[in-house]
Amino acid sequence: MKEEFIDSLIKAEKSKIILVVIDGVGGLALPGGKGTELQIANTHNLDALATESSCGLLEPIGAGITPGSGPAHLALFGYDPIKNNMGRGILSALGTGFNLTEKDVAARVNFATVDEKGRVLDRRAGRIKTELNKELCEKILKNIKLDPSVEIFLHPVRDYRATLILRGDGLWGDLIDTDPQKIGVVPLEVKVTNPRSKKTARIVSDFIEQAKGILAKEKPANMILLRGFDKYIPFKSIKERYGLKALAIAEYPMYKGMAKLLGMEIAQNISGLDSQIEALKKNYDKYDFFFFHIKKTDSFGEDGDFDAKVKEIEKVDAMIPEIVKLYPDVLVVTSDHSTPALLKYHSWHPVPVMIKSIYARKDSVTKFDEISCANGILGLKPMTDLMPITLACANRLEKYGA
Amino acid sequence: MKEEFIDSLIKAEKSKIILVVIDGVGGLALPGGKGTELQIANTHNLDALATESSCGLLEPIGAGITPGSGPAHLALFGYDPIKNNMGRGILSALGTGFNLTEKDVAARVNFATVDEKGRVLDRRAGRIKTELNKELCEKILKNIKLDPSVEIFLHPVRDYRATLILRGDGLWGDLIDTDPQKIGVVPLEVKVTNPRSKKTARIVSDFIEQAKGILAKEKPANMILLRGFDKYIPFKSIKERYGLKALAIAEYPMYKGMAKLLGMEIAQNISGLDSQIEALKKNYDKYDFFFFHIKKTDSFGEDGDFDAKVKEIEKVDAMIPEIVKLYPDVLVVTSDHSTPALLKYHSWHPVPVMIKSIYARKDSVTKFDEISCANGILGLKPMTDLMPITLACANRLEKYGA
Numbered sequence: 146m147k148e149e150f151i152d153s154l155i156k157a158e159k160s161k162i163i164l165v166v167i168d169g170v171g172g173l174a175l176p177g178g179k180g181t182e183l184q185i186a187n188t189h190n191l192d193a194l195a196t197e198s199s200c201g202l203l204e205p206i207g208a209g210i211t212p213g214s215g216p217a218h219l220a221l222f223g224y225d226p227i228k229n230n231m232g233r234g235i236l237s238a239l240g241t242g243f244n245l246t247e248k249d250v251a252a253r254v255n256f257a258t259v260d261e262k263g264r265v266l267d268r269r270a271g272r273i274k275t276e277l278n279k280e281l282c283e284k285i286l287k288n289i290k291l292d293p294s295v296e297i298f299l300h301p302v303r304d305y306r307a308t309l310i311l312r313g314d315g316l317w318g319d320l321i322d323t324d325p326q327k328i329g330v331v332p333l334e335v336k337v338t339n340p341r342s343k344k345t346a347r348i349v350s351d352f353i354e355q356a357k358g359i360l361a362k363e364k365p366a367n368m369i370l371l372r373g374f375d376k377y378i379p380f381k382s383i384k385e386r387y388g389l390k391a392l393a394i395a396e397y398p399m400y401k402g403m404a405k406l407l408g409m410e411i412a413q414n415i416s417g418l419d420s421q422i423e424a425l426k427k428n429y430d431k432y433d434f435f436f437f438h439i440k441k442t443d444s445f446g447e448d449g450d451f452d453a454k455v456k457e458i459e460k461v462d463a464m465i466p467e468i469v470k471l472y473p474d475v476l477v478v479t480s481d482h483s484t485p486a487l488l489k490y491h492s493w494h495p496v497p498v499m500i501k502s503i504y505a506r507k508d509s510v511t512k513f514d515e516i517s518c519a520n521g522i523l524g525l526k527p528m529t530d531l532m533p534i535t536l537a538c539a540n541r542l543e544k545y546g547a
Numbered sequence: 548m549k550e551e552f553i554d555s556l557i558k559a560e561k562s563k564i565i566l567v568v569i570d571g572v573g574g575l576a577l578p579g580g581k582g583t584e585l586q587i588a589n590t591h592n593l594d595a596l597a598t599e600s601s602c603g604l605l606e607p608i609g610a611g612i613t614p615g616s617g618p619a620h621l622a623l624f625g626y627d628p629i630k631n632n633m634g635r636g637i638l639s640a641l642g643t644g645f646n647l648t649e650k651d652v653a654a655r656v657n658f659a660t661v662d663e664k665g666r667v668l669d670r671r672a673g674r675i676k677t678e679l680n681k682e683l684c685e686k687i688l689k690n691i692k693l694d695p696s697v698e699i700f701l702h703p704v705r706d707y708r709a710t711l712i713l714r715g716d717g718l719w720g721d722l723i724d725t726d727p728q729k730i731g732v733v734p735l736e737v738k739v740t741n742p743r744s745k746k747t748a749r750i751v752s753d754f755i756e757q758a759k760g761i762l763a764k765e766k767p768a769n770m771i772l773l774r775g776f777d778k779y780i781p782f783k784s785i786k787e788r789y790g791l792k793a794l795a796i797a798e799y800p801m802y803k804g805m806a807k808l809l810g811m812e813i814a815q816n817i818s819g820l821d822s823q824i825e826a827l828k829k830n831y832d833k834y835d836f837f838f839f840h841i842k843k844t845d846s847f848g849e850d851g852d853f854d855a856k857v858k859e860i861e862k863v864d865a866m867i868p869e870i871v872k873l874y875p876d877v878l879v880v881t882s883d884h885s886t887p888a889l890l891k892y893h894s895w896h897p898v899p900v901m902i903k904s905i906y907a908r909k910d911s912v913t914k915f916d917e918i919s920c921a922n923g924i925l926g927l928k929p930m931t932d933l934m935p936i937t938l939a940c941a942n943r944l945e946k947y948g949a
Contacts, residue, residue: 146609150629154612503578503889506896508918522897522918524927526610533611537895544893545608546615546628547635547775 148225151533151542152386160474160539162389163425163435166221167461168214168400169443171483171496171515175451182442182451182486183497183514186458190465191513194478198499200510201523203531205482211493217481218403222383222436223532231406232318232375237308239402241300245377250316250345253373254299254307255324256281256366263331263368268324269305270366281366282307288359295348302398309371311349317342320349322372332370345374382408383434387536392431394424395438404436418460422467429471437468446484454486469501475538476501477531478513495525502538550627553935553944554788562876562941564791565827565837568623569863570616570802571845573885573898573917577853584844584853584888585899585916588860592867593915596880600901602912603925605933607884613895619883620805624785624838625934633808634720634777639710641804643702647779652718652747655775656701656709657726658683658768665733665770670726671707672768683768684709690761697750704800711773713751719744722751724774734772747776784810785836789938794833796826797840806838820862824869831873839870848886856888871903877940878903880915881933897927904940 172182179185205212205220206227215236216226234251245251256278258267278301286299295313302308319339323332335350337343353369360367383391385408393404394412401411410432412424418439425435439461445454469476479498482491497518499510508522519525523534536542574584581587607614607622608629617638618628636653647653658680660669675683680703688701697715704710721741725734737752739745755771762769785793787810795806796814803813812834814826820841827837841863847856871878881900884893899920901912910924921927925936938944 146612150609151611504575504887504894506575506583506917508921520922522604522921524604524921530610533609534895535611537611537613542611542613542895544613544615546618546632547638 146533148223148386151223151536154543154545155386155388155536156541156543157388158539158541160541161429161433162475162535162539163437163468163471163473163477164221164535165437165439165468165476165478167439167442167458167478167480169446169482169484169491170458170480171485171492171494172446172454173485173487173492173494175487181515182446182454182458184516186455186462188458188462188513190462191478192511194465194469194476194501195499195513195517196511197507198501199505199523200497200499200508200513200518200521202495202515202518202521202525203479203498203528204495204525205528207527209493211491212482213491214399214481215403217528218400220528221479221481221531222407223386223529224380224407225529229380231378233373234308234318235375235377236399236402236406237302237373238300238310239405240398241302241308241402243298243300243308243310245310246312247377247379248312248314248316249310249377250318250374251308251310251377252371254309255370255372256305256307257368257370258365259331259368265325265328265330265332265368265370267365268326268328268370272304273366275301275303277366278305278307281360281363285356285359289352289355291351291355292348297352305366309352311345316345316376318345318375320346320374322374323353324370324372332368380407384408387532387541389434390432391434391436392428393436393438394421395436395440396421397438397440400438400440409436418464422464425468426471443484446486447489449486449489451486474502474540475535477535479531498523498531500534500538504538504540548932548935550625550788553625553938556945556947557788557790557938558943558945559790560941560943562943563831563835564877564937564941565839565870565873565875565879566623566937567839567841567870567878567880569841569844569860569880569882571848571884571886571893572860572882573887573894573896574848574856575887575889575894575896577889583917584848584856584860586918588857588864590860590864590915592864593880594913596867596871596878596903597901597915597919598913599909600903601907601925602899602901602910602915602920602923604897604917604920604923604927605881605900605930606897606927607930609929611895613893614884615893616801616883617805619930620802622930623881623883623933624809625788625931626782626809627931631782633780635775636710636720637777637779638801638804639704639775640702640712641807642800643704643710643804645700645702645710645712647712648714649779649781650714650716650718651712651779652720652776653710653712653779654773656711657772657774658707658709659770659772660767661770667727667730667732667734667770667772669767670728670730670772674706675768677703677705679768680707680709683762683765687758687761691754691757693753693757694750699754707768711754713747718747718778720747720776720778722748722776724776725755726772726774734770782809786810789934789943791836792834793836793838794830795838795840796823797838797842798823799840799842802840802842811838820866824866827870828873845886848888849891851888851891853888876904876942877907877937879933879937900925900933902936902940906940906942
């Protein structure tokens with residue numbers, strides 16, 4: 146359904162919603178194995194919750210489409226992930242806590258190593274330490290001289306990764322990546338995919354050329370590679386759309402950036418599941434909506450470590466009663482996308498979802514996994530349908546028509 | 548699917564379709580209860596029919612969206628409920644049997660009580676009797692003098708409710724309600740939401756001002772409140788779209804109005820289930836399509852009376868064999884929306900559906916309720932999909948493509 150249609154039905158209410166996102170939890174059985182990570186894990190708390198909930202499956206973008214974290218989270222929060230797609234540069238900048246404006250174009254930066262002919266030897270410059278990254282960013286900013294109508298920001302992120310932001314009138318983000326994504330070749334030239342971005346291309350070319358000169362004598366980080374260019378276009382916030390005062394309880398910059406993009410406040414000093422639970426309890430009276438994001442399940446999936454992912458799921462399971470006993474009006478447990486250890490990568494597979502509320506019909510599902518939830522009363526739904534159902538269960542949607 | 552696409556495939560056939568709509572039958576378990584109204588009710592006839600049918604769930608408008616009766620019925624009959632939305636004023640006018648034209652704008656009227664400062668004391672004027680309502684409508688019509696290019700109709704509906712129809716060139720219905728929906732405040736001023744409705748706004752303001760004067764000395768009904776403005780835009784009829792000669796067997800004005808809007812004929816002198824069955828039998832040879840509407844399940848849901856709703860479901864169940872033994876080519880039993888007694892209100896929850904036809908695959912479902920039907924062969928479908936499937940089972944749709 147259209148975003149505007151949902152938004153037109155919003156009404157004020159005092160109910161509380163907790164959305165638990167177990168990142169990448171959806172999986173696949175290993176060949177000859179007995180089930181997916183969720184099926185193998187011992188999850189009696191999640192299963193008990195499933196027994197009390199409406200269950201189903203959510204498809205993040207569409208059949209067969211593997212989502213990045215950005216689009217998947219947009220879908221979770223009820224934003225059309227295709228209409229509202231944004232470059233990784235924007236997410237990266239938001240993740241560093243940078244306050245983007247409507248004049249900004251952002252890109253991700255890798256410090257890299259090139260040989261004397263400019264060919265990439267290492268796309269990550271031997272994974273240099275964050276400290277060196279900071280020094281190099283400062284050195285570039287100090288020595289570079291670009292078009293004075295454009296302001297430049299270069300922020301270290303972690304290890305070899307940084308974020309570039311250009312601020313000025315008439316900038317657009319329709320540029321291809323300069324990162325060739327392989328070694329032995331020279332970086333790609335800056336190219337526009339839309340003529341409106343010519344000014345930006347000129348400035349970025351100049352930036353790269355000068356940065357190359359400034360880094361020439363550095364070892365191993367003597368070059369930069371850019372990717373994920375995009376212009377920042379502000380989103381309507383969760384508050385504007387749904388009237389929800391929202392808190393994000395997330396550990397990783399990317400998800401905090403995502404939450405900030407949608408106008409959520411960000412819980413501080415999060416490090417590990419225990420601190421997340423603590424933040425949830427401490428802030429429970431102050432907000433209507435809690436985005437509780439758990440990262441490690443995805444990380445172990447990307448590592449291809451089936452057993453570690455299973456163990457992490459069990460850790461999450463052990464924590465579930467702490468959330469349940471806050472008795473939110475609506476408790477949702479789901480994921481942004483699948484990350485099967487078998488694939489070591491995000492995948493297109495739908496993710497299980499359960500909604501606990503006195504207004505959510507209990508169905509016959511008694512286990513929280515990809516196969517059991519297929520028999521749930523919610524059926525297989527587009528992920529963007531989750532937010533309207535959640536809002537309905539929280540009594541925050543008016544009737545449509547008479 | 549688009550309406551035009553379905554319509555382009557219609558072929559002539561002599562088959563008969565009965566659509567039984569058990570209004571608001573979908574429900575929710577009470578806290579600590581053992582199931583929904585349908586799960587608790589003893590419904591061996593409905594269950595026997597489910598065993599012989601294709602079963603599933605229908606979502607009236609979309610995930611999380613609670614429909615009014617108008618949009619829900621449009622969806623049942625295969626009309627896009629968002630594209631074709633119409634104001635309650637139109638439905639109310641149709642319900643009184645009024646013949647609307649393309650020059651008409653209609654609104655619902657409440658007789659109300661206001662204090663000396665014009666503040667609303669009672670939005671329903673102490674629920675005045677229909678007889679007084681009639682007198683007041685006549686008094687207003689007799690004394691009012693508006694722009695002579697516009698014709699006015701003011702029809703009593705029931706108790707304190709009436710319908711206003713303005714007929715003239717250049718009238719549109721983009722006006723906000725004057726009913727403030729609360730007491731202690733003055734009615735809202737007439738305002739347009741689209742400039743094309745300025746002429747209508749001028750006339751409505753004049754109408755309200757004069758009506759206020761005419762009612763000034765009445766007790767308790769000394770004011771009118773207006774809501775649900777809309778312009779009448781004729782629908783393509785069921786006959787035009789599907790080639791079906793249709794009869795509505797409904798007791799309540801709203802549903803007769805709805806049926807009339809779609810060009811159905813209306814069975815007369817309906818009062819109670821027995822008279823509905825009688826009308827069905829008597830007219831069975833004369834029509835192709837029967838819209839059999841049962842109201843009381845919804846009414847008990849809105850009253851919050853779980854037990855009365857259960858009993859009403861059992862009464863409906865007892866009547867099912869009378870319908871089954873007419874052996875229609877397609878028998879559909881479903882609902883327009885859920886009205887859980889727990890909520891005392893319409894809700895967004897999908898409704899169960901079953902389709903009995905020699906061309907409808909039997910599935911494993913053996914009970915007609917919201918949870919059992921979730922496992923049916925029809926899955927969870929948009930409500931607008933019901934009509935194409937029904938037409939197909941009635942052998943009334945051509946093959947698409949060669």
